Amino acid sequence: MMVSLARKTLLHEWRRFLPAMLAVSFATLLQLLQAALVLGIFGGAAVYVSDSNADLWVGYPGTQSVDQGRPIDGDIASLLEMNPQIESVEPFYLLDGDWRGGHGTGGVSVFVSGVSTRPGAMMFARVLTPALRARLAYPESVIVDPADLNKLGVQVGDTASVNGHLVRVVGTARGLRALGGADIVTSLQTARMLDPAPSDSGGPTYLVARLRHPAAASSVVADINGHSGFGRYQAWTAPAFARLSVLFWLFNTGAGAGVLFLAVIVFVVGAIITSQALMAAVAASVNEYATLNALGVGKRSLRWVVLEQAFWVGACGVVLASVLAALLIWLAHSNNVPVAMQPSVAAACLGLVMALVAVSGLMAMRSMQRADPATLLR
């Protein structure tokens, strides 16, 4: 039953607050969509990790991103198999290839993934159906992303060459798109055959492992990294390795700086528009506020009214923008535009916008200074 001046004014004079709410919405939408695009595009750097269901990745020490892997000693597999926490281990070959399709597409640089063809294998378990994986068992078979068919100049069933060796496209799987270039998936044997410069050891680029208790991944990683004497290697949990890869690309390409730059611009512009609208709302009722002050309502209480208005404007704007963003991201996703979102990133975007709102509220609070009751007596 308490009269909330802030909310009543907001409801009654919503037109006055609409610009501020739209500014907040717009800022939220921009931040969310920017984040979704960045996550979607640079998430491509980690497709190998995120499309597989391994808990653990072991690769060359100091590797900064999945695609930067170098061969490791295949014997490390036996060290992993000795660990009672580890249920199964599987090799993964990742190498560069020069693709020559038909129809005058010239050379296309591709990433060749050599994966196990055993049923229930971990690599690309999220995008390869068991039937599709089984087809890879035939030598020289490859699978590509349907969205890459044009770029590669082939249809399913066509042949092409990789590093001078003949391959045949036996199927497509969505979700294989890599950053720059295309991903092609093949069997371990075919991948080794396609390798232009097989390393002496002939070791895989990575060993991936499934744990009996996935929740224990961090402690197993610490355990494995603590051993030495089995050659040079480093282990990561799958999420950590994926994040490492995304961040590497984000900052290596300068896109990270671009994202921060845009975020700052959106923050500043949003804060200016929002605070201006709040100030206009105060200015419109400056005599009423001055009257309350004459009646002894403290300036501090009156400033709270502005802050509360800012909060409600922000809350409405954020809710509106979140609904819109969810809709747009879904739309983009169903049109093959690379977008992705994580709860933590969404929360960070919304947090940033509410900080914008708080700053605007604090700026607008200063306009309450003009509510001087002495000016009412003239």
Add this chain to the structure above:
Amino acid sequence: MPYSNTVIDPNPMLVAENLTKSFTSGQLSTRVLDDLSVEIGAGALTLISGPSGCGKSTLLSILSGLQAPDHGRVLALSESLQAMDAKRVEAFRLHHTGFVFQGFNLFPALTAREQVQLPLQYMRLSAQEITRRADEALAEMGMAHRQHLRPAALSGGEKQRVAIARALAKAPALLFADEPTSALDAANGQIVIDLLHRIARNHGTTVLCVSHDPRLISHADRVLTMEDGRILDDSDRGAR
């Protein structure tokens, strides 16, 4: 003597001692209040009248603690406003003073009832007490039947009555009004000054009203006539 104080009030609510106030604009300094002293008692409607620009509003704002004088002091309810810091003056106003202005200064978003309840919320009163006081004040101003209307739906006279109810609900010892009738027609002006007079009588409130409207003079218990920052004439009707 420039004026004669015909009533000796043993316990005046409001005492001004040697008030001086000047305003400087550019090189020019104008003295708006010139060594002005006055005592104002409770339970009466005191009217300050005088030509435009003679310092009436300035005097009212100093007496009510909205502005500080250059020299002199104000004793309100036996407390010196000049001895208080800004926060304490605010608290003093919250608990002891009501204001009515020429413009009604009602929030467009609030109903008449909410306008009256709003300042009460800051006085740490219970919810029932707030409701009770607001409803009583509105009823006393004859606005109970209009209490759910917003200012846009009220006439000028009704708006001013809501504004008076807002001041009255605080149960202030001091009620200040600056030109409360000048935005109203004659009939509504009569109603408003009558209401202010009744508040002084029925609640024992010290009502200090500034107006240059000569028609109000007959409604006042005491009329102070100002000119050039001084009080020229003090006529007490002793009507109390």
